[in-house]
Amino acid sequence: MNQLHCQQNADYYPAERGKLAAPFLEKGMIIGVKRTFRVEAMVGGGGFGQIFRAIDLESKLVVAVKVEPKSSESGRIVLELNILVQLSHSTHIPKVYYSGEVRTYNFIIMQLLGSNLADLRKFQKSRSFSVETTSRIGIQCLEGLKQIHALGYIHRDIKPSNICAGIGEHRRVLYIVDFGMARRIVLPDGTFRPERVYASFRGTTRYVSLAAHERKEQGFVDDIWSLFFSLLELVEGLPWKSLIDQDQVCHAKRQMLANFQSRKMGRNFELFPQILENTKRTESVDYERLIGILKSCCGSFNELNDFEWDDHDEQYR
Numbered sequence: 001m002n003q004l005h006c007q008q009n010a011d012y013y014p015a016e017r018g019k020l021a022a023p024f025l026e027k028g029m030i031i032g033v034k035r036t037f038r039v040e041a042m043v044g045g046g047g048f049g050q051i052f053r054a055i056d057l058e059s060k061l062v063v064a065v066k067v068e069p070k071s072s073e074s075g076r077i078v079l080e081l082n083i084l085v086q087l088s089h090s091t092h093i094p095k096v097y098y099s100g101e102v103r104t105y106n107f108i109i110m111q112l113l114g115s116n117l118a119d120l121r122k123f124q125k126s127r128s129f130s131v132e133t134t135s136r137i138g139i140q141c142l143e144g145l146k147q148i149h150a151l152g153y154i155h156r157d158i159k160p161s162n163i164c165a166g167i168g169e170h171r172r173v174l175y176i177v178d179f180g181m182a183r184r185i186v187l188p189d190g191t192f193r194p195e196r197v198y199a200s201f202r203g204t205t206r207y208v209s210l211a212a213h214e215r216k217e218q219g220f221v222d223d224i225w226s227l228f229f230s231l232l233e234l235v236e237g238l239p240w241k242s243l244i245d246q247d248q249v250c251h252a253k254r255q256m257l258a259n260f261q262s263r264k265m266g267r268n269f270e271l272f273p274q275i276l277e278n279t280k281r282t283e284s285v286d287y288e289r290l291i292g293i294l295k296s297c298c299g300s301f302n303e304l305n306d307f308e309w310d311d312h313d314e315q316y317r
């Protein structure tokens with residue numbers, strides 16, 4: 001795989017970044033050296049990068065291209081590539097096929113996925129998912145996070161827009177994307193990185209843990225807190241959805257957790273945050289117990305059933 005290039009030059013910043021910037025690649029453009037890909041259309045974008053659909057000219061495989069400008073922030077995509085390669089065995093992480101650079105951009109070629117859960121939720125008539133769907137999402141994300149954590153990394157930006165549905169034969173599989181904010185917290189010798197007295201804010205206000213609000217060092221459990229708030233949003237909405245101010249959001253989270261009850265998920269789901277509250281930063285999370293709780297929220301379900309959005313997915317691209 002080619003090495004991505006890290007350029008320390010602010011001149012490469014476009015006026016707008018990520019999905020707000022003009023497209024980084026044009027339709028029909030050929031990228032790659034040892035393997036070549038033809039760019040088709042933009043299918044997504046975030047705060048920094050843009051995602052295009054492309055075709056592998058030799059195998060005809062349809063792939064995704066994540067592109068970011070070579071800028072002082074390009075460490076993000078280099079880190080992301082590194083983590084994706086290490087997680088190439090994981091069911092819930094997109095596969096990487098190639099990486100390289102074109103003009104003033106770095107790119108990663110990876111498995112093409114479907115829509116993210118934030119978009120899929122908005123296309124539901126009720127703007128929410130059923131208890132069964134939400135439980136299945138939670139279980140798959142816990143399995144994915146367990147594999148990320150086993151490598152010593154935390155994601156630090158788990159949220160519905162960073163969870164994508166698979167397509168085709170993978171349509172019943174969910175994938176965790178965007179490792180641009182990930183951090184290695186366990187060193188190769190198995191020890192934890194020393195705790196910082198003050199850790200800068202990392203994550204998305206709506207979904208971060210209370211520890212992140214308090215600028216504390218994050219651990220494995222903080223990813224699971226973000227998953228918890230994401231699941232709650234997907235199934236019944238969040239009380240702080242229209243708040244922007246970080247302190248107000250933090251206050252609303254505290255208030256909700258002081259007497260947590262879920263309208264749709266039932267009594268057993270109340271145990272979920274209790275377990276997280278009792279898990280310390282350097283402790284490993286009891287993934288199996290949390291999976292058991294989610295299973296108990298929805299009775300029996302068939303993992304072979306299509307998700308409730310399956311019929312509509314293509315029209316969102």
Ligand SMILES: Nc1ncnc2c1ncn2[C@@H]1O[C@H](COP(=O)(O)OP(=O)(O)OP(=O)(O)O)[C@@H](O)[C@H]1O
Pocket residue numbers: 018043044045046047048049050051064066094110111112113114115116161162164177178179180
């Ligand atoms: N492999 C993929 N296939 C299809 N769509 C994808 C893929 N990866 C990401 N996307 C879509 O693109 C969106 C943005 O991706 P991603 O979060 O990786 O970009 P980003 O620029 O790093 O975001 P941010 O800067 O906000 O962290 C995702 O929400 C998802 O909808």
